[in-house]
Amino acid sequence: MSEKNSLLDYIKEPLVFVNATFDSHGELFEEVYQQAVKRDWVTTNFIDKINERETTFPTGIQLEKRGAAIPHTDPECVKQEFIAIVTNQKPVSFMRMDDANQSVAAEIVFVLGLNQPHAQLEMLQSLMGLLQNETVLTQLINSQDVPSLIQIVKQYSF
Template sequence: MEISNYIKKELIKLNLPCKSRNEMFQMMHQEAYKYGYVEEDFLEGLLSREEVFPTGIKLSNYSVAIPHTEAEYVKNQFISVVVPENPIRFKQMDDETLETEVSLIFMLGLNKPHSQLEVLKELMSLIQKEDVVKEIISAKDEEQVKELLTNITLENV
C-alpha cells in the first residue's frame, strides 16, 4: 500500500492561516466536504475522537499530528497534508496532559480498518525521517509535496 495513493492535491494546504487545532479542523472539514470526501458530521467526529485519543507526536526536532475519525464519516478515502502558517498546539498522543507545537498534520479520512492500520504504520515510519518532514514543511507548493510523498513511498516498495 502506498500512502501517496490517498494524498489528494486539493487537500494539501501549505501555510494554512489557522490559529488553533479546532480552527484547522474546521477549515479542512470544509475543504473535504466541498470535494465530497466526507459526511457533514465529519468535523464533529474528528473533534470528539481527538479529545479522547490525542494525536500529537513530539519527535526530536519537530512535532507532527495524525488526526483521524471513524470510518462512518468518510465517503471517499483521503489523506490531507497540512502545514499551518505557525505551529498549532495538539495534546500529545503518549501523554494527553502535555501539549506540543505541531508543524505538520496528516489528516486521515479512511473508511476501511485495514487501510487505516497500514497507512498509520507507513506514516509513523515516514515521520521518523526528519529530512522528509523538513522538506514537506518547507515545500513551495502542493505538487512538490505530492511528488515528495510519491517518491518516498516508491523507495519503500
C-alpha cells in the first residue's frame, strides 16, 4: 500500500472539520473526542490522555509561513484508527514541540488516532511531507468544505 493511500485510509469524514471555530486546543480535542467516542472509535479515557500528552509533549510546529499541530495519544485509547483534520477560522494556540516555552498559531491540526506504533511513524513522516508543501497546505487551509479538503488529500502525491 502506498503512503498516499494509507493517509487517505485513515481520514474519517466525521472527523474532518473545515472552517471550525474552536477557541482552544482543549475545545478542539473535545469535539474530536465526542465524534470519535459516539462511533466507538476511542475509549472514554482518550480525552484525558490526549490533553495530558499535549501538556507533557507539545505538538505545535512552526513552519516557514504558518503554524500546524499533530497531536496524538496512547495507542490503547484508540479502537478504530483515524486521522482527524481541523482547519480553524482563526488559528488555535499550541505549544511548540521544539520549544515548549513558545506557542504556535496552528492554522491546521491533524489529530492522530493510531494504535500501531509503526503506523504512527509512517503517518508522521507523510504529514511532515505534506506540511512542507506550501501549495498543498494552503489549498487544505483554504478548503471551504469537507469533500474538497478530502479531494486535495487524494490529489496530493507524496
